Amino acid sequence: MHQQPHYTYYAEDFPLEERPRRFLEAFAAILRYSNYGPALDTYVHVSAKCSLCTAACPVYQATGDPQDIPCHRSELLLRVYRRYFTLAGALKARFLDSFHLSDGYIDTMAEAFYRCTACKRCLASCPMGIDHALITHLARWILSEIGIVPKALLVSVREQLEGETRNTSAIPTVAMRDTCEFLEEELDEIYPGAGIKFPIDVQGSEYVFFPAVSDYLLEADTLMGNAAMLHAIGASWTIGSENFDGIDYGLFYSDRMWERIIKAQVAEIKRLGGRVMLIGECGHASRSAKEGMQNFIPEEERLPVVNIMELAHAGFVSGELKLIENAIEQRTTYHDPCNIARKGWIVEQPRVLLRHICSDFVEMTPNGVDNYCCGGGGGTVSIDEIREFRVMVGGETKAEQIKATGAHFVVTPCANCKKQVSEIIEDFKLDVVRTGLHDLFLQAIIMPDGQKPEARRVFE
Amino acid sequence: MSEWLLWARGPMFRFAMLLMVLGVIRLVVLSLLNLVAVSRMAGDKRIPIATALRGTAGWLFPRWGALTGHPVLTLASMIFHLAMIITPIFLGAHILLWQRGLGLSWPALAQPLADALTLAGIVAGVVLIVQRIFARASRELSRLQDYLLPVLITIIFATGYLAMHPGSDPLSYEAVMLIHVVCGNLLLFALPFSKLSHVMLFPITRLVSEMGWHLAPDAGQRVAATLHKEDQPI
Numbered sequence: 001m002h003q004q005p006h007y008t009y010y011a012e013d014f015p016l017e018e019r020p021r022r023f024l025e026a027f028a029a030i031l032r033y034s035n036y037g038p039a040l041d042t043y044v045h046v047s048a049k050c051s052l053c054t055a056a057c058p059v060y061q062a063t064g065d066p067q068d069i070p071c072h073r074s075e076l077l078l079r080v081y082r083r084y085f086t087l088a089g090a091l092k093a094r095f096l097d098s099f100h101l102s103d104g105y106i107d108t109m110a111e112a113f114y115r116c117t118a119c120k121r122c123l124a125s126c127p128m129g130i131d132h133a134l135i136t137h138l139a140r141w142i143l144s145e146i147g148i149v150p151k152a153l154l155v156s157v158r159e160q161l162e163g164e165t166r167n168t169s170a171i172p173t174v175a176m177r178d179t180c181e182f183l184e185e186e187l188d189e190i191y192p193g194a195g196i197k198f199p200i201d202v203q204g205s206e207y208v209f210f211p212a213v214s215d216y217l218l219e220a221d222t223l224m225g226n227a228a229m230l231h232a233i234g235a236s237w238t239i240g241s242e243n244f245d246g247i248d249y250g251l252f253y254s255d256r257m258w259e260r261i262i263k264a265q266v267a268e269i270k271r272l273g274g275r276v277m278l279i280g281e282c283g284h285a286s287r288s289a290k291e292g293m294q295n296f297i298p299e300e301e302r303l304p305v306v307n308i309m310e311l312a313h314a315g316f317v318s319g320e321l322k323l324i325e326n327a328i329e330q331r332t333t334y335h336d337p338c339n340i341a342r343k344g345w346i347v348e349q350p351r352v353l354l355r356h357i358c359s360d361f362v363e364m365t366p367n368g369v370d371n372y373c374c375g376g377g378g379g380t381v382s383i384d385e386i387r388e389f390r391v392m393v394g395g396e397t398k399a400e401q402i403k404a405t406g407a408h409f410v411v412t413p414c415a416n417c418k419k420q421v422s423e424i425i426e427d428f429k430l431d432v433v434r435t436g437l438h439d440l441f442l443q444a445i446i447m448p449d450g451q452k453p454e455a456r457r458v459f460e
Numbered sequence: 461m462s463e464w465l466l467w468a469r470g471p472m473f474r475f476a477m478l479l480m481v482l483g484v485i486r487l488v489v490l491s492l493l494n495l496v497a498v499s500r501m502a503g504d505k506r507i508p509i510a511t512a513l514r515g516t517a518g519w520l521f522p523r524w525g526a527l528t529g530h531p532v533l534t535l536a537s538m539i540f541h542l543a544m545i546i547t548p549i550f551l552g553a554h555i556l557l558w559q560r561g562l563g564l565s566w567p568a569l570a571q572p573l574a575d576a577l578t579l580a581g582i583v584a585g586v587v588l589i590v591q592r593i594f595a596r597a598s599r600e601l602s603r604l605q606d607y608l609l610p611v612l613i614t615i616i617f618a619t620g621y622l623a624m625h626p627g628s629d630p631l632s633y634e635a636v637m638l639i640h641v642v643c644g645n646l647l648l649f650a651l652p653f654s655k656l657s658h659v660m661l662f663p664i665t666r667l668v669s670e671m672g673w674h675l676a677p678d679a680g681q682r683v684a685a686t687l688h689k690e691d692q693p694i
Contacts, residue, residue, distance in 0.1 A: 032686070033676060033682040033686070034675055035501055035671070035672065038668055042665055046655060046665055048655045049655075051533070054529075066600035069601060123669070125529070127519050128658055129519075129662075129669050134672045157694060162694055256680025256681070259680045294674075295503040295674065
């Protein structure tokens with residue numbers, strides 16, 4: 001009798017019979033119906049094993065374990081592809097004692113593909129242009145179809161798609177409403193009489209707002225800053241009571257789930273008659289919505305996807321959003337979330353705003369499209385049982401980067417990065433305050449009638 | 461000996477060249493057909509040619525940024541590539557062959573420059589081989605072809621240099637020439653079947669990577685149906 005294998009992360013028990021056969025069946029089905037084949041075909045030819053990616057990968061740099069080299073990790077899956085899905089591999093297997101897929105090999109993949117944070121930094125270092133994050137993405141999907149998924153991700157998606165609350169943190173709608181009412185009262189102390197609201201289920205609003213749902217539990221200041229900014233620019237926006245979670249863990253482990261989640265989100269926007277999908281301060285939610293919209297929603301139903309920092313930036317540039325110059329005097333630095341920065345989507349916008357409101361804004365090195373992952377990317381931040389590896393190993397580079405800036409505030413406009421950076425600060429005992437961009441806005445927004453924020457508690 | 465040389469320069473070369481050209485055409489045609497298929501299946505039908513071209517162009521020229529990570533490796537592979545692209549095409553002795561075969565000719569590289577480039581290619585080749593053997597990360601990644609190809613190419617450079625300088629040649633001219641031509645032919649053979657195929661696939665790879673994220677709608681549903689999981693809870 002086989003024993004259930006134990007990975008560094010918790011996984012629910014999965015069937016152990018004939019795992020290699022079922023892995024290959026899932027792989028074949030995915031190749032048949034999705035678009036990964038051409039990429040794998042090309043990669044098995046051109047992969048040069050040049051080792052340049054070793055200088056780019058923060059995980060390998062921290063562990064120094066050859067297993068963590070991006071090219072090595074991708075080869076794990078490419079080897080399976082070559083053996084079972086190419087003619088050359090099939091012929092080689094006839095004549096030589098070649099590789100075959102075993103239970104142990106599947107376990108190796110199950111570990112390796114969850115050490116990668118899918119930060120995509122290695123793509124720019126690969127002379128051949130191989131996207132190792134794409135391989136990680138595909139490998140995790142195949143693994144999930146035979147039941148190998150970190151439990152933390154699985155239960156979140158289960159609650160979001162099949163649970164009563166329809167969000168990853170299982171927050172009942174009534175609790176969300178209470179939180180919003182409480183935050184409205186708080187906002188009334190910062191901007192007395194301004195009447196800043198969290199509109200819920202307002203039909204026909206232009207923007208339907210999807211923050212990472214964990215913001216309702218953990219990031220009150222970010223949400224208040226969001227509402228204040230939207231109020232200041234006079235945006236027509238609403239929160240949908242039936243689906244108010246921007247998180248889409250499908251991006252981290254399964255295209256099947258990715259598609260179901262984005263479809264449920266779009267259905268909520270349709271129910272409310274909204275026209276734009278507005279994502280809060282969250283990297284993966286922004287990317288999964290933007291790419292998911294293009295990939296999975298029929299062309300005639302597609303809606304624009306906007307990150308709230310883009311909206312703030314556009315408002316600031318057009319003059320609708322007025323911000324107090326140099327409102328923040330302490331030194332401030334900015335951490336780029338990989339999912340919005342790597343392709344150059346959102347890099348300059350927050351910096352324009354920060355340079356205006358901060359008198360001492362400094363950059364980390366490297367930054368922007370070349371930034372280092374916080375160490376918690378690719379869903380790993382949700383997996384608490386790997387905290388030590390994720391923070392002390394994966395997060396070490398980030399800790400050193402932050403320390404080198406000498407900043408008081410580190411702005412991390414992403415729910416994943418926020419949790420990870422908080423834990424980095426805690427575990428490395430850094431003397432830094434982690435905050436979101438909109439949190440700082442609460443000290444900087446000038447309302448259209450000229451009202452400035454009341455002095456409030458300084459961040460602890 | 462001279463009959464072997466005639467064979468290597470005649471039938472063997474023609475066969476290698478034919479195989480190389482057909483193999484490369486097959487690869488490129490299949491890759492392009494693949495991309496058309498991706499675009500047809502994908503929800504996002506755009507073909508991001510501009511992004512792919514930018515990425516490709518960036519790697520056609522020396523990347524000084526990459527030097528900070530792996531200075532020796534980057535420099536050596538840069539020189540290796542330069543020597544490999546320039547000498548087969550612009551060496552005077554090769555142009556004579558081109559002229560004989562195709563009736564085309566073009567200005568040749570000055571001989572001292574060609575010599576320097578060949579020697580630099582040999583040094584770079586040796587550096588790359590040594591690096592692959594002694595750098596732990598490279599060694600862990602390496603397959604058989606990763607060792608054989610640089611060795612083969614370095615032999616071609618070395619025998620080419622000796623053939624041009626018979627005075628410093630310990631072997632007979634014909635022996636050196638035979639090794640040079642046979643190894644050159646082997647390289648042509650290997651091109652479509654090894655990582656050397658990046659010669660032709662290089663401009664396509666980045667496009668493939670970009671298009672790789674253009675996923676097919678309903679793929680998840682169909683995969684679930686195929687695996688008999690459509691009614692299973694998550």
